[in-house]
Amino acid sequence: MLDLRWVRDNLDVVQEALGKRDVRVDLARFRELDGERRRLISEVERLKSRRNTVSGEIAKLKKTGEPVEDQIKAMRELGDEIRKLDMRLTEIEEELGQLMLDIPNIPDESVPVGPDESANVVVRTWSEAPKFDFEPKPHWDLGIDLGILDFERAAKIARTRFVLYWELGARLERSLLNFMLDLHTAKHGYTEVFPPILVNDASLTGTGQLPKFAEDLFKVENENLYLIPTAEVPVTNIHRDEILGDDDLPRYYCAYTPCFRSEAGAYGKETRGLIRHHQFNKVELVKFVHPDNSYAELERLTADAESILQALNIHYRVIVLATGDLGFSSAKTYDIEVWLPGFGGYKEISSCSNFEDFQARRANIRFRETPKAKPRFVHTLNGSGLAIGRTVAAVLENYQQADGTVLVPEALRPYLGGVKRIGPVRF
């Protein structure tokens, strides 16, 4: 959510940003509601002020035993009027609030302008795609042939878009998330947390999934709780409604959680393999930072996520999302796309965003620069570091051998009990 006063004073900037994103919001209506709201506030507060003074007088008169019937009668009428105006004000504020929730974040100036993903820009690539003297297989063929990925039984147990990992497959998944958590906590200064994976709607509103994107979520029946689509939700909400001290910033958190997405509307897309599932594991990085530093922090956050692929020695590229492809709450986003030789292309494995104060305002996360200063909103950032399932896919496809086995990346071997190669298993 943007700042009401800021929007009022910068309607042209908002209009331009909406245009860049190709989003439509009724700003004329905004102007109307905003003006009406302020008029009503002045009016109703004038009346309340009067009521307060007269009520005080009534108290005094009663003490001295003087008659107060006239005052009480007048105040009764005044009370009715106040009630009417308050109701009208509530209506206006509700509509205005709804309108404010529909306005997406303003893209940063450095974000390329374009209608969709075709306008995204590659900012760097790391290493090179491996050369194979055979036809590299997609990870689902590799995984099925090796007996470590079992999609059929997963569909029987749950439904399609789930996976059952067997043996070294399960171990690979577990080793990757441990490896990532260890690296981020030991080398990059993140504090590990393990949050609830069911959250309430206040948390989802705080990070921007609600009210607009409810259909992407799994909701628990008969409970006001949702399965998290990403650890961003519980971890960012750790500090909801808090005022941090200046020395509390920056705060870096990393968390492993399963993630759940309904993927409504995604049927027919990427139905094979590990790419797009209803349940997947992810290690998430979340930062709370001083507003002056957030863009430098975004670069570092992205570099932290990249370091995982570097340690695994897997080719990738980093792109900056164009205005039309940018997430609703984000001011700037880098996607890290990993090379999948069997799949035959790059696939997003991490998305690193600076939300500036957009989430902080919704979630009411503030800090004081000095002990007496007025609270200001922090800037929040987050990024995957990384999506585990897609990393498994990347390891399988990039490290596959001509005989259908898969070498284990050096960095991962200690986590797999020294196993150097994943060969076929049968159960």
Added chain:
RNA sequence: GGAGAGAUGGCCGAGCCGGUCGAAGGCGCUCGCCUGCUAAGCGAGUAGGGGAUUACAAAUUCCCUCGAGGGUUCGAAUCCCUCUCUCUCCGCCA
């Protein structure tokens, strides 16, 4: 799941037979005084949000907020209703 108790400012804690209570007192913190340094002592200050005026500054002023929402009343932290959360005991379990 059953029975009971409670939710007040950074923390502790009064107020709860309705009337200058945004809130006593203490602790903590900030500034000043005092002191060879420290401690102690003395004085002052110390919630958040939203309006108006204004330069979206300072200053001034007003309104709202005592878990959340609603109600009663001229007036509610104080009375009534609903919800959420916390604690204690019992049951159940990992």
